[in-house]
Amino acid sequence: MKLTRPSLVAVLSFCMLIAPSNAQSRSSDSGATEASVTVGPRDDGNWFVRYSFDAPQPVYAIAHSLTGYRSATWSSQTEGVRLGRLDGIDVIVMDEPVDEIEFSIIPLTGRLPNDPTPFVTFAGGGIAVHDAQFELIGFKDIESVEALDGDLSALSSEVLPMTVTVEAEGPVLTSAAVSEDTLSAPVQDQYIYIGEGEYAFNDGFSFLADPYLPEWLSSGLPSAIEGFLGVLESRWGAELERDISVIAAYKGAQARGLSLEGSVLDSQIMLELGGQGFSNRNSDALAYLHWYTIRELVGLFQTRNGAVLGGPEAAWIHDGFANSIAYQLIASDMDAPDGFLSSVYQNAFEDCVTTLEGGSLETALERGASSGPYACGDFIALATDSYLKQRNLFDFWDGLSDWAARSSDHVIDKQVYFTSLQLMGATPRQRERIRAIVEDELGQPRRALRDLLQDAGLQPQFTANGQFRSMDWPDYSGE
Template sequence: MTRLVRIALIVVAAAACSPAGPRGAAANDAGPGSNGMMDGAGYTVTVRDLGDGRFGVDYLLADAQSALIFSRSSGDYRVGAWSPVGSGVQLERLHGFDALLFDAPRTEFSLIVEPRFVSPQGDYSPYVGFSDGSLAIYTGQFEVLAVADTGSIAALDGNLGAWQGEQYTMGVRILSDRRMVFDGEIVDGSVEHTARGNGAFVYLGDGEITARRSYVGVLDRGLPTWVLEAMDDDMESIFETYETRWQHPLEERAVLYFAYGGDEQGGYSNKGSVIDRSILMSSSGQAMSEPSPDLRTYLRWFFAHEVAHQFQNLRGQGSGTIGESWIHEGGANTMATGLVAQMLGEAGPDYLSATYAREYAQCLPVLAAGPLETAHLRDQSGGFYACGALIGLVIDAATPDGDIYTVWLAMQALSEQRDEQRSRALFFEAAGQAGVDADLIAHLDRLIDGGADDPAAQLRRAMDMAGLAAEFDDNNQLITLQQP
């Protein structure tokens, strides 16, 4: 039995080719097994662009199965939009899972898939539409897990973590006449990659490719002009600032997809996703129609947060437990907020105060409820961002002749030297190496453990120890903040 993996992305290859003739007929006529099993895969999924807005999806399994569940079943978008081809295959929604049921064990089957542009809570969107009709496909939606029968599905009671079995590596092959963008490269004809527990975004369409020194991607040309112009200026500024602070550029350009859903709805809505070095954002709403300084500031912050992750993951091993995600999510918040404040010039100090006032207000109830590292078990995962940002702020201010980047660089070096994942212990060890006072580190360590009678007083004490000048109102809410 292997532990279920639902985080790591392993991209193996993008197969670029120039077909001798039109691929459309071949793609339409293909069926299960016609393209073979990919090397290193326990099963292969071939996704054929049918040219009419639908996709043919062919599964080839190494071992015959009687039933399968989709590992990503949130959103309930498959039933009614995915149709099995032929007899003996059923797609049903059972006990919180999208399930495939077979009359007899089989190794091959096909479906016709009509994309549904939904946004499952806490998961990647299966398809992201661009205003010109192009789209990005998230390949992780095709991952399946073997189960014995409907009784086994019922026994899971909607809990994916209760599944036991062999989680095979999935091979994904996408065939299309349309130009594709994958892993920062323009690809014709076929894209191939393998994944286990995750997937990748593959863009299909004729959208304009934006290639800059630090990133490459597709910016929806339907976006308002002011957004496109701001992106062109702001993204380079974000990368340049980070390259200075991290003391090196990215080894490979980031991959950026920015889709626009139009301005028919009021206000502003967006959803962002990050996989490996790819950043995807889909935005819409009437608030985007006219230039908005506040919205531009938010877009700067969003992309600065996500690009910070690119640099965080460049050296050493990955993150440790879910409970320790305050280290990288909070750290990215701290870095993004400081970077945007710098971009805002004279308005920067007010922006810092307002941002950390929100983080403070959001963090207090999390610490009052229990340890920070179990916040996700209390449905308080936002605490990883808010409390983590405040810890990052304190460490940033308390590092002599350095900042939060100094500590992160030290932690990356320790992780690399020891072949050890980033963790709370490693973070605080790096902070100590960077000169942060041992008493302050111990204080933060206790604060993370929770249980303090007055978490507000403990946070304020940490700020005082770091030399941060903070003003609070009568309700213990942060009003203004001044860095040393």
């Protein structure tokens, strides 16, 4: 598969500002009580969300509630049932436990900083519902939620096993089932699509395109994805454990420029794209889309073998590595990759410095610096490879995953990263250089980043006024 040669590097550099959500559903305990949820449109334009419980509890936390939008968009329709916000967690409280509760909701179709878009709209009139937004964790009382101090990851209990039923007029489908007017499926971190369209099945994946997606994209993207999957499987030396699905939702061409956002789910990728730049065939838009798609696909390989990506404070690990691999794959198929790489990393260097001027890297997302984990994490990934003399991000990630598998929660966080780094050959001094970038509030972040690249033997080159120019790039041949 021939990757597109971009002619406007700025387009690719800019898209680092858009951070996809990496949703990780909590695994379910087979011994837990169960619940079901039914959703669908109401006559008044809102939607209903109806929960049914086999063993109701007085308090439930909504598992995906980092953003807190439900307080303004969900309204209880059941007497004695309230929804509120407690220490950053959306909580449902009942005066007395009941078997069934219902809410009237305004479907949120906008992007969230830490979770997938709850309801994705399509130019063709369809809508996709993210099933995991309804997941619940039961509690015996409100004090049990307060004891968490806002940290759902600290729970020993698990998300309730749940079935979702979507009711609507017309076709309702997943990559595994198609039905008319209603469809039921286990909640498994996927989108359920309502509207005209169908999944096309390819080697290793299925693809659902908005009927209004420009033909030059709908016809070319499946073959591109197949090629990208093949390259990633070859570089990692293993296939994904199961087939995936990809959905391309088109937002229309009303906006100027290019708009592209995405979500990496358990075995699915949602791409939300639009803008005038995608209206007609052009190499810049295609390069942008290809780069972004590769980066999303990498996220699926990062969670093989039961690995779970760490939270926002660890985003620099998986986002940075995915970003670096995506650039590697684009550059590896260029006749003259140096100019492209120099340009995108010039922007990344400044982006990383700006992020570190505002605080530590691990607080970047908390501070709204959404591009920081991509930019700084990318440089850390390259320095890591250089320290270990591998120059192979894929091998290092396998080592990282193997060590995470030894932990009780299988989470790839900074502790796993630094342990793996040292076990795989980095010296304590090298480890300390990276740790400082991640954890410290640096007085001279530009110098710290420059020193990291120099210490790693990447031979960074700078202009007379201190701007990043180039460095010793890894071997992208794959040989």
